[in-house]
Amino acid sequence: MSLKSRHLFLAYFSSILLLAVAGCASMQRPQGGPRDRNPPKLLKATPENMTRRFNARQVIFEFDEYFKLANTYQEISVSPAFEKQPEYLTKGRNLVINFKDSLQKNTTYVINFGKAIADVHEGNVLKNFTYVFSTGDHIDSLSITGSVTNTETLEKEKDATVMLFPASQDSALFGKKKPNIFTTTDSSGNFSLNNLHTGTYTIYALKEAAPDKIYNSENEQIAFLKKPIKLESDVKDVNLTLFKQPAQKFRIASKKFDNDGKLDIIFNKRLTDPSIKILYPPALDNQKFVDFSKTKDTALVYFKNMEFDSVSVAILDQNKPLDTVYQRKGLKETFKRNLGLGYNINIDNHLRPYTDLELTANFPLENMDASKIKLLEDSIPVNPLNLIKNPANPKKYTLKHTWKQNAAYLLVISEEALTDIYGDKNKELNKRFTIDKIENYGTLTLKVTVPDTAIQYLVELVDSKKATIRTDIISKSTSVVYKNLFTGKYQVKVTYDDNRNGKADGGNVKAKIYPEKIWISDKVLTLRPNWDQEEAVAIPKEPATP
Known part of the structure; x- marks a missing residue:
């Protein structure tokens, strides 16, 4: 083969190889990129945002992607409100608002879209998007800023709705009409209400499951300020504390x-x-x-x-x-029951040291035949069996024993050992367990100092899951001791029991009564294994009412 022919062959072969590689590459599935977490972005508004001497009958918003509207007439509000609701239309990537009512002269209008706008595929919500215009030469520019806190956790609350009412319309909170002025707290629990007119307002925060912005359920959390806000200049650092109001009427x-x-x-x-x-x-x-x-x-x-x-x-x-x-109930209706027992043993089948074994039936028991119950300690029967019935609760029995570390226990409840009040009997029940290691527990002593002996305090120890270990009522400086406490992280929570009734009382929004104050210590207490630990807890003076 000549040199020229060889070069032509190599060029031809290289071309075929490149085509093959390209063909193989085209067969690969495209790799998915990162998930879109961005809400729709406004590209243009016609007329522009913050327009003065506004006289249009229509506003057009152009976004950078396709979007959807949700709960349009619940989420979108106009302040001041129109008698006739505007018309909201989606056309491609555009949102068109047609006004059906006449505009007031020399007035600033604020359109708050709440959580109505979200992208089509991922549902990313464009939060707190507002459009402002004025029919006169001036745009209202006053603002109220602050934060929303949860009473129980004392942590900032995100996605809470902060609502503003003219003082003359304060009762609207309890009606069926949503507020015209509202916003939503950000991920840090902060809020900002902008483009406000001078005047006197009442302010509330609401944490709700249904997005109707109306306080109409006992399960919703509410916050308020007792005193109205007289708005003449910007107001900052408004702190609203959410609480769940106890039901006023029993049902x-x-x-x-x-x-x-x-x-x-x-x-x-x-x-x-x-x-x-x-x-x-x-x-x-x-x-x-x-x-x-x-x-x-x-x-x-x-x-x-x-x-x-x-x-x-x-x-x-x-x-x-x-x-x-x-x-x-049907007179001859039949019911299905499976008689069983529960035990005070953790998920690792460990019983806490120095505690009795508690047996709890799922139905009240008429009888427990101790002759059909065996406790084996390292395969050796324990005799006699010290099984005690709870005189106040026919579902509960206590098994007392001097437990041994490192021993393997088996509790055998033979068939028909238990008889419930209906005459049902159990199938054989077996429960294996061991005694947890003593070194997994310790003693924690809180040296509690109170600021005022005229006030009663509810001292709670809470674990890392916010579950209450125990509540103690004190009115003077004292020591609170927790023996045989599982090692882990704990915090101290204190309720200022002003009325000395031994419980944390909630507030009442209509009566403008705040719930009793709560203080949670910033210090996380880490109880070490097999350790006697003392911690000083100085309860601060009750914070002033906002």
Whole structure:
């Protein structure tokens, strides 16, 4: 082959190779890029934002991507409000607003879009987007800024709605009309209300599940300032503290017969000393068993005799009647039950050192046959078995024993050892466990100093999951001791119990009453294994009411 032919061959081969590589490359699937986390961006507004001497009947917004509108007439507000709602239309990447009402002279208008605008694919919301114009030569420019805090955690609250009402319209919060002036807190809990006119206003914050911006549920959190804001210049550092207002009137939230036959009643508020009385059939009252939740807002009512077609139940608190429940049931209705036990053993099958083994049945027990129950310690039976019935609760038994470290325990509940009030019996139940290591626990002593002996304090120790370990009521400087406490991180939470009733009282927004103040120590207490630890806790003077 000549030199020229060789060069031509190599060039031809290289071309074929490049085409093959390109062909292979084209067969690969495109790699996905990072997820789009950016909301739609405004490119242009016609007329422009902050326009003076505004006289248009239509506004057009052009965005950089396709978008969708959600809850248009709930999220978008105009201040001052129109009698006739504007028309909102989407045309490609444009949002068109057509005004159906005449504009007032020499007035600043603010259109707040709330969370109405989001991109099509990822749903990224364009938050707190506003459009401002004036029909006169002046645009209102006053502002109110601040933050929103959660009462329980004392942490800043994001995505809370901050609402402003003219003082003359303060009662609108409790109506069916959403506010015209509002904004949403950012990720740091801060807010800014802008382009405000001089005047006197009341301010609220609301944390709600449904985006209606109306305080209409006991489950919503509310915040307010007692004194109106007289706005003549910019107002800064407004601190609003959210709380969940206790229900003012007692009512039954739900009631039903469960599949196993117990009557499940849920209240809308926690009670102080609840009790249940069966009104009909009256014979059921003496053979019922009632199990109230720790929070005293739920009652489980068990009936030994299920041969009735309806029941009438009175709910009382501190022996005072609150309400009556009527619930129907099929006379011959059958129920499914699987009698079992729960234990005070953690998920690792460890029992806390120096504690008894607590056995809790899922139904009230008529009998527990101790002859059919065995406890094995390293495969050796423990005799005698010290099993004690709880006289106040037929669902609970206590097994006392001098537990040994490093021993393997097996609790055997033989078949038909348990009989519930319905005559049901258990299948064989086995529970293996060991005693947790002593070195996993320690003693924590809080040396608590109070600032004012005229005030009562509720001292709570909370773990890393914000669960309360224990609550102690004190009114003087003292030591609070926690023995056999699992090693980990803890914080101290204090409620200023001003009315000395032994509980943390919530506020009342209509009566302009704040909840009792809470202080959480900044210091995280780390309890080390097998350690006796002392910590000084100086409760600060109760912060001033805003």
